Amino acid sequence: MSKDERGRATRRGQPFLEEPEAKPFWANLREHKLTAQRCSSCQKIFGFPPQSHCPHCLSNEFKWVELSGKGKVYSHIAYHRAWHPAYQDKVPYNVSLVDLEEGGRLVTNVVGCAPEDVKIGMNVEVIFEDTPDFTLPKFQPVK
């Protein structure tokens, strides 16, 4: 990991696509599918980040399942300072914790409304933001 002049880890704006446990998650997003691991033993959704064994029962048998893409905002914030050059022109921007209908939570962005219009408990649904190298799941208010 590279570092800045004060020796701190350099912040990066991109996901780590080579993370072995998470490869299917990123590959499915390329096809505009939001997926998670469902435990074949206890049937619960693993949550994120993906991992080799179920965090609820430690079974290592699971299936990648497509989620409804619906969720609720657990909490939300607005960055007024850019910690990364790519965000210089984007402040203030929303970051939210979205609890997914089937289980699991993502750090993500609620888009399609102003940061101040995002509310705790708001119903949101997934949208897919494509870049040349990866696809990010983001959310918009349910209309």
Added chain:
Amino acid sequence: MTNLSGKCAIVGMGETVVGKRPDATTNSLHLEAIKACLDDAGIKASQVDGLLTNQPLNDAHRSYATKLSHMAGIDPLFATDLALGGATPIAMVQSAVMAIEAGMATTVVCVHARKRSTVDPSPGHPIRRGDEHWEEPWGHFAAAGGHAFAAQRHMYEFGTTSEDLAHVAISTRYHASLNKNATLRKPMTMEDHQNSRMIVAPLRLFDCSLESDGGGAVLVTSAERARDFPKRAVSILGMGQHHPHWSLLDAPTLTTLGGKKSSETAYRMAGLTPKDMQFAQIYDCFTITAMITLEDYGFCKKGEGKDFVKNGRITLGGQLPLNTHGGLLSQAHLEGQLHITEAVKQLRGNEVEPERQVPNAKVGIVSGHGGSLAMHATMILGAL
């Protein structure tokens, strides 16, 4: 099970000058803190047989505790690096107590230093937080963000406001104004706080702590051996930890944190209650952290922190002076190491500026908090 309450004591403590230290390096700040601590305790490095520390953020080591021991002339029978973020300094003292009671060491130095304000080139690699690749792609980069999520929830669940949080910052700044070794000493008003720029809403600049250079150390030994040291020993009465989640993605709640169970363990060990505490040195990386911890520690009910911090209750002279040194918000951010040294000074009774002394201080509580609001450690200290 043996109750370790009162079995060990802090018999030495040292602090470096804090703030901007372009003269210093990460290594030199650790050594400066160790030297100040051993001088205070009146012993030589050769009489120390254990060392605990935390890894430098900018320069990961296989064993920094071993390196630092030998840089300081210590031949350790017990040494390790602990990694609990801002809960580490308290966890070090707890591990020292356990090592001493287990017979693995007799005299253990616990040292923590950081160089985060001025440049410190190093040959090594920085330590990463752990799950930033599940946060940074969506623009979530900072500890301020994680704590802003908690503040937003606290506001939603309990009606807390930015003005309520300001009381923590204002009182803490007043205490820093009385401390010669504090970075920000100009008193803060409610207007100053409310006019400070938004960093990550709902947290403003004056809700955020400093980035500092500096360090501190304490020396732990058995209560029996503590009698041989020149200064008044401070007894370790209660200890606890709790780490209820790892990241924002698996946190069951952001408004009750590890402090609840951690303090319950510490109170039980000490046989004391929140009412017995005469001061509290509570980890204050952000104003919201201190407010949630005051609730979790039982000083008021959950959700009543917004009222508890008002009317001078947390200011010197009030019911529970909070962060009498100026805390991470205004003195310096050294992951709470100076919350411990400040508690030791308060309990010795003659080491801080007279206007900063809690009268007749006999017992106080110290908290540490780390990661994405994930790790927590508690210690109750008493005057011997």
